[in-house]
Amino acid sequence: MPLGIYISVPFCKTKCSYCNFASDVFSRAVFDRYVDRVCADIANGRETGAKMGGVIESGVDSIYLGGGTPTVLAPDQLKRMFAAVHAESDVRPDAEITVECAPGTLTPEMLDALFECGVNRVSLGVQSFVDAEAAAVGRLHKRTHVVEDIAHLHAAGITNINVDLIAGLPHQTAESWHVSLQEAIATGVPHVSVYMLEVDEDSRLGRELIAGGTRYHAHFVPDEDATADFYLAACEMLNAAGVLQYEISNFARAGFESRHNLKYWTRQPYLGFGVDAHSMLISVEPGLDAIRLASADLLENYVAGAPLQRTVVSREMALEENFFLGLRLNRGVDLRDIADKFGCDAVAELYPTIKQLQADGLLDAAANVVRLTPRGRLLSNEVFQSLLTTS
Numbered sequence: 001m002p003l004g005i006y007i008s009v010p011f012c013k014t015k016c017s018y019c020n021f022a023s024d025v026f027s028r029a030v031f032d033r034y035v036d037r038v039c040a041d042i043a044n045g046r047e048t049g050a051k052m053g054g055v056i057e058s059g060v061d062s063i064y065l066g067g068g069t070p071t072v073l074a075p076d077q078l079k080r081m082f083a084a085v086h087a088e089s090d091v092r093p094d095a096e097i098t099v100e101c102a103p104g105t106l107t108p109e110m111l112d113a114l115f116e117c118g119v120n121r122v123s124l125g126v127q128s129f130v131d132a133e134a135a136a137v138g139r140l141h142k143r144t145h146v147v148e149d150i151a152h153l154h155a156a157g158i159t160n161i162n163v164d165l166i167a168g169l170p171h172q173t174a175e176s177w178h179v180s181l182q183e184a185i186a187t188g189v190p191h192v193s194v195y196m197l198e199v200d201e202d203s204r205l206g207r208e209l210i211a212g213g214t215r216y217h218a219h220f221v222p223d224e225d226a227t228a229d230f231y232l233a234a235c236e237m238l239n240a241a242g243v244l245q246y247e248i249s250n251f252a253r254a255g256f257e258s259r260h261n262l263k264y265w266t267r268q269p270y271l272g273f274g275v276d277a278h279s280m281l282i283s284v285e286p287g288l289d290a291i292r293l294a295s296a297d298l299l300e301n302y303v304a305g306a307p308l309q310r311t312v313v314s315r316e317m318a319l320e321e322n323f324f325l326g327l328r329l330n331r332g333v334d335l336r337d338i339a340d341k342f343g344c345d346a347v348a349e350l351y352p353t354i355k356q357l358q359a360d361g362l363l364d365a366a367a368n369v370v371r372l373t374p375r376g377r378l379l380s381n382e383v384f385q386s387l388l389t390t391s
């Protein structure tokens with residue numbers, strides 16, 4: 001099974017108010033040291049993975065640069081990281097190679113570098129096509145930047161493009177959300193991701209919302225019911241436009257589903273490099289299912305060489321992961337596959353919970369395949385929790 005490679009670039013030009021990732025604004029002085037460390041980790045990645053007890057495959061069929069905003073790096077720095085991957089891995093000729101970009105950062109030099117690095121998929125962090133909404137959360141781009149970037153990418157031969165949108169941004173209304181969805185569809189991009197605004201302690205906007213304050217336009221954030229309605233409207237509009245939902249937050253035209261992200265949801269192996277990057281490898285130890293590795297989540301610790309955190313995934317944990325990751329996909333989880341891998345008893349134990357979730361309108365079950373209903377997707381965390389406590 002070929003590997004996926006993830007590289008985290010935790011640098012951004014500004015910090016968006018809703019952002020809860022391990023990314024921030026750092027001096028360019030650290031970029032070279034960071035790239036050096038990532039390249040060294042890539043050079044040692046296979047050996048490290050094997051030492052940690054993981055099965056290392058030779059081929060690579062997806063590379064994903066995320067963050068952060070990878071395109072804040074200089075073209076040469078990006079090229080160095082790709083060269084490190086190619087030096088260590090047999091990257092398949094048809095590999096999916098994705099780079100996340102902030103709209104407005106795709107200079108001609110950067111486009112040339114992406115082309116030279118073999119990038120064939122770009123994910124644009126648009127979040128909203130309404131300029132006032134993007135500005136309210138600290139995004140630096142306008143709608144016109146997005147339209148221009150897509151035209152430039154097409155001219156460079158990159159047509160496999162994703163647009164990220166967020167439902168529940170400050171000042172968003174049903175009408176303005178409709179505009180963003182219409183604009184996303186009108187661009188003709190084959191992939192759209194729709195996330196609901198996350199309210200937690202890890203972002204400035206989240207903390208302000210929890211505190212009931214008004215900074216960061218928090219008092220203009222739509223309520224939970226409105227955000228849920230926006231999400232359901234997105235499912236309806238995108239599906240009607242042929243950009244079909246295949247995962248809770250992801251929609252694609254046929255054949256444009258993200259190969260890299262499908263690895264996460266179907267538990268295929270991947271190696272991650274950089275700040276707060278994670279790896280999952282099949283375990284060499286009989287009786288264990290997999291190992292997960294996590295790198296330091298603070299830049300200074302990562303650059304200083306902090307060791308990886310290793311977690312072993314037992315068969316019981318693997319059963320849970322099969323459910324909560326597999327159910328994210330619209331195709332659902334085939335109980336016959338679960339029974340083959342974990343035994344009939346494991347499935348039998350889950351039946352009462354599955355029946356209850358069906359009765360609550362959160363799960364559909366037909367021909368041994370269980371799937372989230374549209375309501376179940378909105379309440380997916382609750383569904384996963386009840387399955388976890390049963391298994």
Ligand code: SF4
Nearest residue numbers: 012015016019023068
């Ligand atoms: S560009 Fe993305 S990663 Fe950077 S601060 Fe904004 S949301 Fe976070």
